[in-house]
Amino acid sequence: MRDMVYKALTIAGSDSGGGAGIQADLKTFHQFRVFGMSAITAVTAQNTLGVQAVYPLPLEAIEKQIDSVAVDLSPDAVKTGMLFSHEIIELVAQKTAQYRWTRIVVDPVMVAKGGAPLLKQEAIEAFKRHMLPLAYVLTPNIPEAEVLTNMRIETFEDRKEAAKKLHHLGVRYVVMKGGHAEGSELVDLLYDGERFYEWKSERIETKHTHGTGCTFAAAITAQLAKGKTIYEAIDIAKRFIQAAVEQALHIGSGHGPTNHWALYE
Template sequence: MINSTPQVVTIAGSDSGGGAGAQADLKTFQARQVFGTTIFVALTAQNTLGVQSVHSVPTSFITAQFESLAADLDIRAAKTGMLADSQIVKTVVEAYKTSNFGPLVVDPVMIAKGGHPLLAEEAIETIKQELLPIATVCTPNLPEAESLVGHAIETDEAMVDAAHYLQQLGCPNIIIKGGHGTGDTVRDYVLLEDGTSFWLLAPRIDSRATHGTGDTFSACIAAELAKGVALREAIIIARRFIQGAIADRIHVGHGHGPTNHWASLSNDVMVEEII
């Protein structure tokens, strides 16, 4: 029975306000019944009104955290969030290659809800060239996908093209989230390694309580993978989880509030197959 409980790690920054970052990941892990662990790469002073300060963790300490977990725990899946700068990205990539942490979900966090940059501009290329090739799945929102591909994404066709471009960089499974788009329905495009693809459709919810949605979504995928759930099903569960977490609002702070990690899976998410 030693190490038999599913274990997962978030490699991310700390959100002192508790709505995003590693804190949101840990709440998601707990809700999805896996044991969550952390590798902190940065600390932030932030709340629902925004980010006031960022402090990067020394790369030697990041490596030490990897080594500590690998020496004792049985990490079955991992996710990255805020990685701050190119040197941290490189450190995470090298440490991950020597760890047996299972499939890797990359959430390419770039900007906080309030607009504060969480990734140095020069680190975008490092993510493309070094992190994506070791990832199992990448989950950019529209602005993040635009930064990765280098141009605007304004149509369904452009989302499809962007996903194929990112897949060609070495990440076999791509999810481009449409929450930053327009219209009454949010459309997320999913491209899988075997060449199949589908859309996830859900009603757009008018809410300012959306802080940490990307972290929560990607953390849920990692949690399901750690339990042995197939990737396609893990993605659908994660979309239902975040839809419920936004719809069943909690009231915290005066700005962009957090999602509700106590919420149930939503039945409002539809799968549109592509033939």
């Protein structure tokens, strides 16, 4: 008897350099034996040095991609990444409600590793209003959490307070990533509405971290597609991203990508 095939959909931007976006998501899904599908929201021209151009797709093209996947392939979990504009955000939210997807991992992609904006300033309120209430899991880094909560995050207690605020905005599970905090130890924080949980790892001093946010969120998505709990999913995703950064590929002249096959080579 053939094993069950688990499926995950990523709704995100395309990274021509292959380190982030749908390319990172699909590589991650594949490593976990989850069949990956995609709906591209924007095409970017980028490499390890930065983003040279962004070309958002027409709304009709995004809608048709989502519909084509949803009506035939029925994803077990969905991840969103770069949504870019309030029009795209509203469309994705509408489609999520239409197809009654519940295991949604929302990665609030706002700025590329090199500093280029990947979410329009005027789209932030639309993101908060439409996407946060749909998020089964939200995976902000500290700067993203600051924007979404309108608060300065300087201490560990600030991170907890921000997580509570995001939960109150409708998010089921808030995963506060600790990569932008100070110190030799990296701490990711989960808030489930009742308790806080911590995942600690050694901070790796490297500039080759392009796509870490996409990859981490995609790993969580893959595990949710396979029926894992959020706690199990984060355990596995943490091991995966730690290995991917520890064994970076050292390609390109700027912020290089993580190694998506590191844990299983």
